[in-house]
Amino acid sequence: xxxxxxxxxxxxxxxxxxxxxxxxxxxxxxxxxxxxxxxxxxxxxxxxxxxxxxxxxxxxxxxxxxxxxxxxxxxxxxxxxxxxxxxxxxxxxxxxxxxxxxxxxxxxxxxxxxxxxxxxxxxxxxxxxxxxxxxxxxxxxxx
Amino acid sequence: xxxxxxxxxxxxxxxxxxxxxxxxxxxxxxxxxxxxxxxxxxxxxxxxxxxxxxxxxxxxxxxxxxxxxxxxxxxxxxxxxxxxxxxxxxxxxxxxxxxxxxxxxxxxxxxxxxxxxxxxxxxxxxxxxxxxxxxxxxxxxxxxxxxxxxxxxxxxxxxxxxxxxxxxxx
Numbered sequence: 001x002x003x004x005x006x007x008x009x010x011x012x013x014x015x016x017x018x019x020x021x022x023x024x025x026x027x028x029x030x031x032x033x034x035x036x037x038x039x040x041x042x043x044x045x046x047x048x049x050x051x052x053x054x055x056x057x058x059x060x061x062x063x064x065x066x067x068x069x070x071x072x073x074x075x076x077x078x079x080x081x082x083x084x085x086x087x088x089x090x091x092x093x094x095x096x097x098x099x100x101x102x103x104x105x106x107x108x109x110x111x112x113x114x115x116x117x118x119x120x121x122x123x124x125x126x127x128x129x130x131x132x133x134x135x136x137x138x139x140x141x142x143x
Numbered sequence: 144x145x146x147x148x149x150x151x152x153x154x155x156x157x158x159x160x161x162x163x164x165x166x167x168x169x170x171x172x173x174x175x176x177x178x179x180x181x182x183x184x185x186x187x188x189x190x191x192x193x194x195x196x197x198x199x200x201x202x203x204x205x206x207x208x209x210x211x212x213x214x215x216x217x218x219x220x221x222x223x224x225x226x227x228x229x230x231x232x233x234x235x236x237x238x239x240x241x242x243x244x245x246x247x248x249x250x251x252x253x254x255x256x257x258x259x260x261x262x263x264x265x266x267x268x269x270x271x272x273x274x275x276x277x278x279x280x281x282x283x284x285x286x287x288x289x290x291x292x293x294x295x296x297x298x299x300x301x302x303x304x305x306x307x308x309x310x311x312x313x
Binding site for chain 1: 159161164174176178181182183185186189190193201202203205206207209210211214215218220221236237238307
Protein backbone atom coordinates (compact mmCIF):
# COMPACT_ATOMS: atom_id res chain seq x y z
CA UNK A 1 0.00 0.00 0.00
CA UNK A 2 1.34 3.45 -0.85
CA UNK A 3 2.15 5.68 2.03
CA UNK A 4 -0.20 8.56 2.63
CA UNK A 5 1.00 12.08 2.97
CA UNK A 6 -0.36 14.46 5.52
CA UNK A 7 -2.05 17.58 4.27
CA UNK A 8 -0.33 20.73 5.47
CA UNK A 9 -3.14 23.04 6.60
CA UNK A 10 -0.91 25.80 7.97
CA UNK A 11 -1.91 28.32 5.27
CA UNK A 12 -5.58 27.55 5.81
CA UNK A 13 -5.13 28.06 9.54
CA UNK A 14 -3.29 31.30 8.93
CA UNK A 15 -6.03 32.65 6.67
CA UNK A 16 -8.77 31.49 9.01
CA UNK A 17 -7.10 33.35 11.87
CA UNK A 18 -7.42 36.54 9.81
CA UNK A 19 -11.21 36.26 9.90
CA UNK A 20 -12.46 37.98 13.03
CA UNK A 21 -15.39 36.52 14.91
CA UNK A 22 -17.33 39.64 13.99
CA UNK A 23 -16.75 39.07 10.27
CA UNK A 24 -17.59 35.38 10.60
CA UNK A 25 -20.84 36.34 12.32
CA UNK A 26 -21.62 38.69 9.45
CA UNK A 27 -21.15 35.87 6.95
CA UNK A 28 -23.24 33.55 9.11
CA UNK A 29 -26.03 36.08 9.26
CA UNK A 30 -26.03 36.68 5.51
CA UNK A 31 -26.22 32.98 4.83
CA UNK A 32 -28.81 32.32 7.52
CA UNK A 33 -30.88 35.17 6.13
CA UNK A 34 -30.66 33.65 2.66
CA UNK A 35 -31.64 30.30 4.14
CA UNK A 36 -34.71 31.86 5.73
CA UNK A 37 -35.74 33.50 2.46
CA UNK A 38 -35.21 30.22 0.59
CA UNK A 39 -37.41 28.39 3.11
CA UNK A 40 -40.08 31.07 2.87
CA UNK A 41 -40.04 31.08 -0.92
CA UNK A 42 -40.24 27.27 -1.09
CA UNK A 43 -43.12 27.29 1.37
CA UNK A 44 -44.99 29.76 -0.84
CA UNK A 45 -44.10 28.48 -4.29
CA UNK A 46 -43.23 24.83 -3.68
CA UNK A 47 -39.90 23.06 -3.47
CA UNK A 48 -39.25 22.66 -7.16
CA UNK A 49 -36.69 24.20 -9.53
CA UNK A 50 -39.13 26.79 -10.86
CA UNK A 51 -39.76 28.43 -7.51
CA UNK A 52 -37.15 31.11 -8.11
CA UNK A 53 -38.88 32.22 -11.31
CA UNK A 54 -42.20 32.65 -9.52
CA UNK A 55 -40.48 34.47 -6.68
CA UNK A 56 -38.72 36.77 -9.18
CA UNK A 57 -41.98 37.48 -11.00
CA UNK A 58 -43.82 38.45 -7.82
CA UNK A 59 -40.91 40.58 -6.64
CA UNK A 60 -40.71 42.25 -10.05
CA UNK A 61 -37.06 41.33 -10.33
CA UNK A 62 -34.86 39.55 -12.83
CA UNK A 63 -34.23 35.89 -11.88
CA UNK A 64 -30.50 36.56 -11.81
CA UNK A 65 -31.07 39.06 -8.99
CA UNK A 66 -33.06 36.48 -7.06
CA UNK A 67 -30.22 33.98 -7.49
CA UNK A 68 -27.84 36.50 -6.04
CA UNK A 69 -30.16 37.19 -3.11
CA UNK A 70 -30.31 33.48 -2.35
CA UNK A 71 -26.59 32.89 -2.70
CA UNK A 72 -25.85 34.10 0.80
CA UNK A 73 -23.52 36.84 -0.42
CA UNK A 74 -25.95 39.71 -0.85
CA UNK A 75 -26.02 42.75 1.40
CA UNK A 76 -29.72 43.63 1.48
CA UNK A 77 -31.28 47.04 1.79
CA UNK A 78 -33.86 47.25 4.55
CA UNK A 79 -36.63 48.18 2.13
CA UNK A 80 -35.90 45.06 0.11
CA UNK A 81 -36.13 42.90 3.22
CA UNK A 82 -39.47 44.47 4.10
CA UNK A 83 -40.73 43.75 0.57
CA UNK A 84 -39.59 40.13 0.82
CA UNK A 85 -41.07 39.51 4.22
CA UNK A 86 -44.40 40.98 3.15
CA UNK A 87 -44.52 38.80 0.05
CA UNK A 88 -43.43 35.61 1.78
CA UNK A 89 -45.15 36.33 5.09
CA UNK A 90 -42.01 35.71 7.09
CA UNK A 91 -40.17 37.83 9.62
CA UNK A 92 -36.74 39.04 8.53
CA UNK A 93 -36.38 42.25 10.54
CA UNK A 94 -37.17 43.04 14.13
CA UNK A 95 -36.57 46.64 14.99
CA UNK A 96 -36.31 47.66 18.61
CA UNK A 97 -37.02 51.31 19.26
CA UNK A 98 -36.21 52.66 22.68
CA UNK A 99 -36.82 56.27 23.58
CA UNK A 100 -35.26 56.76 26.98
CA UNK A 101 -36.09 60.45 27.06
CA UNK A 102 -39.78 59.82 26.92
CA UNK A 103 -39.96 56.44 28.58
CA UNK A 104 -38.06 54.51 31.15
CA UNK A 105 -35.74 51.80 29.90
CA UNK A 106 -38.43 49.16 30.22
CA UNK A 107 -40.56 50.80 27.56
CA UNK A 108 -39.75 49.59 24.11
CA UNK A 109 -41.49 49.21 20.83
CA UNK A 110 -40.95 46.09 18.82
CA UNK A 111 -41.73 46.24 15.15
CA UNK A 112 -41.80 42.90 13.43
CA UNK A 113 -42.74 42.86 9.80
CA UNK A 114 -44.19 45.67 7.79
CA UNK A 115 -47.76 45.44 9.00
CA UNK A 116 -47.72 44.38 12.60
CA UNK A 117 -46.29 45.50 15.88
CA UNK A 118 -45.45 42.75 18.33
CA UNK A 119 -44.97 43.04 22.03
CA UNK A 120 -44.24 40.34 24.52
CA UNK A 121 -47.96 40.57 25.21
CA UNK A 122 -50.68 40.48 22.58
CA UNK A 123 -49.58 41.16 18.99
CA UNK A 124 -51.67 43.96 17.61
CA UNK A 125 -52.18 45.38 14.16
CA UNK A 126 -51.35 49.06 13.84
CA UNK A 127 -52.14 50.97 10.64
CA UNK A 128 -49.08 52.54 9.09
CA UNK A 129 -50.42 56.08 9.48
CA UNK A 130 -50.88 55.58 13.22
CA UNK A 131 -47.50 54.13 14.03
CA UNK A 132 -45.68 57.39 14.69
CA UNK A 133 -47.95 58.04 17.63
CA UNK A 134 -48.23 54.51 18.83
CA UNK A 135 -46.40 53.18 21.86
CA UNK A 136 -46.68 50.11 23.98
CA UNK A 137 -45.80 50.21 27.62
CA UNK A 138 -45.17 46.95 29.36
CA UNK A 139 -42.69 45.24 31.57
CA UNK A 140 -39.88 43.88 29.50
CA UNK A 141 -36.48 43.22 30.91
CA UNK A 142 -33.77 44.23 28.52
CA UNK A 143 -31.23 41.47 28.37
CA UNK B 144 -27.64 24.27 -22.52
CA UNK B 145 -24.82 22.01 -21.48
CA UNK B 146 -21.44 22.68 -22.94
CA UNK B 147 -19.46 19.73 -24.24
CA UNK B 148 -16.45 19.43 -22.01
CA UNK B 149 -13.32 18.47 -23.87
CA UNK B 150 -10.70 18.13 -21.19
CA UNK B 151 -8.14 15.60 -20.15
CA UNK B 152 -9.28 14.00 -16.95
CA UNK B 153 -6.88 12.95 -14.25
CA UNK B 154 -7.36 9.28 -14.83
CA UNK B 155 -5.17 7.04 -12.70
CA UNK B 156 -3.76 9.76 -10.48
CA UNK B 157 -3.57 8.86 -6.82
CA UNK B 158 -5.64 10.88 -4.41
CA UNK B 159 -7.75 10.48 -1.33
CA UNK B 160 -10.67 12.29 0.25
CA UNK B 161 -10.16 13.87 3.67
CA UNK B 162 -12.57 15.64 5.96
CA UNK B 163 -11.91 19.37 5.91
CA UNK B 164 -11.74 21.53 9.01
CA UNK B 165 -14.65 23.68 7.90
CA UNK B 166 -16.93 20.67 8.43
CA UNK B 167 -19.51 20.97 11.18
CA UNK B 168 -22.85 19.74 12.45
CA UNK B 169 -24.71 20.88 9.35
CA UNK B 170 -22.46 19.65 6.58
CA UNK B 171 -19.36 17.53 6.14
CA UNK B 172 -16.92 19.02 3.69
CA UNK B 173 -14.33 16.78 2.07
CA UNK B 174 -11.22 17.90 0.29
CA UNK B 175 -9.25 16.14 -2.46
CA UNK B 176 -5.69 15.32 -1.41
CA UNK B 177 -3.57 14.62 -4.48
CA UNK B 178 -0.48 12.47 -4.13
CA UNK B 179 1.31 14.11 -7.06
CA UNK B 180 1.28 17.58 -5.48
CA UNK B 181 1.42 16.35 -1.87
CA UNK B 182 -1.37 18.72 -1.04
CA UNK B 183 -5.10 19.14 -1.35
CA UNK B 184 -6.58 20.93 -4.35
CA UNK B 185 -8.16 23.42 -1.96
CA UNK B 186 -4.89 24.23 -0.21
CA UNK B 187 -3.23 24.67 -3.58
CA UNK B 188 -6.02 27.09 -4.48
CA UNK B 189 -5.32 29.05 -1.29
CA UNK B 190 -1.60 29.03 -1.94
CA UNK B 191 -1.92 30.18 -5.55
CA UNK B 192 -4.19 33.10 -4.71
CA UNK B 193 -2.92 34.20 -1.31
CA UNK B 194 -0.50 36.84 -2.51
CA UNK B 195 -2.81 38.26 -5.14
CA UNK B 196 -5.77 40.61 -5.32
CA UNK B 197 -7.93 37.64 -4.44
CA UNK B 198 -6.70 37.50 -0.85
CA UNK B 199 -9.93 38.95 0.57
CA UNK B 200 -11.89 36.58 -1.65
CA UNK B 201 -10.08 33.65 -0.05
CA UNK B 202 -11.15 34.85 3.39
CA UNK B 203 -14.70 35.09 2.07
CA UNK B 204 -14.56 31.53 0.73
CA UNK B 205 -13.25 30.18 4.03
CA UNK B 206 -15.84 32.14 5.96
CA UNK B 207 -18.65 30.87 3.74
CA UNK B 208 -17.48 27.27 4.00
CA UNK B 209 -17.37 27.65 7.79
CA UNK B 210 -20.99 28.88 7.75
CA UNK B 211 -22.03 26.01 5.50
CA UNK B 212 -20.35 23.50 7.79
CA UNK B 213 -21.70 24.73 11.09
CA UNK B 214 -24.73 26.96 10.45
CA UNK B 215 -26.71 26.41 7.28
CA UNK B 216 -25.65 23.26 5.47
CA UNK B 217 -24.87 23.29 1.78
CA UNK B 218 -28.05 24.73 0.29
CA UNK B 219 -28.04 24.37 -3.49
CA UNK B 220 -28.79 28.05 -3.85
CA UNK B 221 -25.37 28.90 -2.44
CA UNK B 222 -23.68 27.29 -5.45
CA UNK B 223 -23.65 27.88 -9.19
CA UNK B 224 -24.53 24.87 -11.31
CA UNK B 225 -24.58 24.11 -14.99
CA UNK B 226 -22.33 23.91 -17.98
CA UNK B 227 -20.52 20.80 -16.83
CA UNK B 228 -20.79 17.18 -17.78
CA UNK B 229 -22.07 16.18 -14.37
CA UNK B 230 -24.91 18.10 -12.74
CA UNK B 231 -23.30 17.73 -9.31
CA UNK B 232 -20.27 19.78 -10.28
CA UNK B 233 -20.66 23.39 -9.25
CA UNK B 234 -18.74 26.26 -7.76
CA UNK B 235 -18.89 28.52 -4.77
CA UNK B 236 -18.05 32.09 -5.56
CA UNK B 237 -16.82 34.86 -3.38
CA UNK B 238 -16.35 38.56 -3.34
CA UNK B 239 -14.87 39.66 -5.67
CA UNK B 240 -17.36 37.50 -7.53
CA UNK B 241 -14.96 36.31 -10.17
CA UNK B 242 -13.12 34.09 -7.68
CA UNK B 243 -14.53 30.61 -7.67
CA UNK B 244 -13.78 27.32 -6.00
CA UNK B 245 -15.16 24.20 -7.63
CA UNK B 246 -17.14 21.66 -5.66
CA UNK B 247 -19.14 18.49 -5.95
CA UNK B 248 -22.55 18.92 -4.38
CA UNK B 249 -23.95 15.63 -3.13
CA UNK B 250 -26.53 16.94 -0.67
CA UNK B 251 -27.01 19.70 1.86
CA UNK B 252 -25.08 17.47 4.26
CA UNK B 253 -22.17 16.46 2.10
CA UNK B 254 -19.94 18.26 -0.40
CA UNK B 255 -16.44 17.90 -1.79
CA UNK B 256 -14.33 20.97 -2.42
CA UNK B 257 -11.64 21.13 -5.02
CA UNK B 258 -9.51 23.95 -6.32
CA UNK B 259 -10.31 27.09 -8.21
CA UNK B 260 -9.09 30.41 -9.50
CA UNK B 261 -10.21 33.83 -10.53
CA UNK B 262 -12.16 33.89 -13.77
CA UNK B 263 -10.58 36.42 -16.08
CA UNK B 264 -11.88 35.15 -19.41
CA UNK B 265 -15.40 35.15 -20.82
CA UNK B 266 -15.58 31.37 -21.07
CA UNK B 267 -14.06 29.20 -18.38
CA UNK B 268 -13.14 26.67 -21.11
CA UNK B 269 -10.63 29.23 -22.40
CA UNK B 270 -8.79 29.22 -19.09
CA UNK B 271 -6.39 26.31 -18.62
CA UNK B 272 -6.47 26.59 -14.85
CA UNK B 273 -10.25 26.61 -14.54
CA UNK B 274 -10.49 23.75 -17.01
CA UNK B 275 -8.06 21.71 -14.95
CA UNK B 276 -10.02 22.31 -11.76
CA UNK B 277 -13.33 21.41 -13.42
CA UNK B 278 -11.78 18.27 -14.85
CA UNK B 279 -10.62 17.25 -11.38
CA UNK B 280 -14.17 17.50 -10.08
CA UNK B 281 -15.47 15.44 -12.98
CA UNK B 282 -12.75 12.88 -12.36
CA UNK B 283 -13.65 12.60 -8.68
CA UNK B 284 -17.40 12.25 -9.25
CA UNK B 285 -16.73 9.72 -12.01
CA UNK B 286 -14.46 7.68 -9.73
CA UNK B 287 -16.98 7.90 -6.89
CA UNK B 288 -19.71 6.60 -9.14
CA UNK B 289 -17.58 3.67 -10.26
CA UNK B 290 -16.06 2.73 -6.92
CA UNK B 291 -17.78 -0.09 -5.12
CA UNK B 292 -15.99 0.10 -1.77
CA UNK B 293 -17.20 3.54 -0.78
CA UNK B 294 -20.68 4.65 0.27
CA UNK B 295 -22.49 7.48 1.97
CA UNK B 296 -23.43 6.83 5.59
CA UNK B 297 -27.06 6.31 6.54
CA UNK B 298 -27.34 9.73 8.13
CA UNK B 299 -25.91 11.24 4.95
CA UNK B 300 -23.12 13.14 6.67
CA UNK B 301 -20.01 11.21 5.66
CA UNK B 302 -18.37 8.73 3.39
CA UNK B 303 -17.79 5.21 4.58
CA UNK B 304 -15.28 2.80 3.15
CA UNK B 305 -12.07 3.23 1.25
CA UNK B 306 -11.48 6.90 0.52
CA UNK B 307 -8.32 6.27 -1.49
CA UNK B 308 -8.40 6.32 -5.26
CA UNK B 309 -5.94 4.64 -7.61
CA UNK B 310 -3.68 3.52 -4.78
CA UNK B 311 -2.09 0.15 -5.26
CA UNK B 312 -3.40 -2.60 -3.04
CA UNK B 313 -1.29 -5.36 -1.58
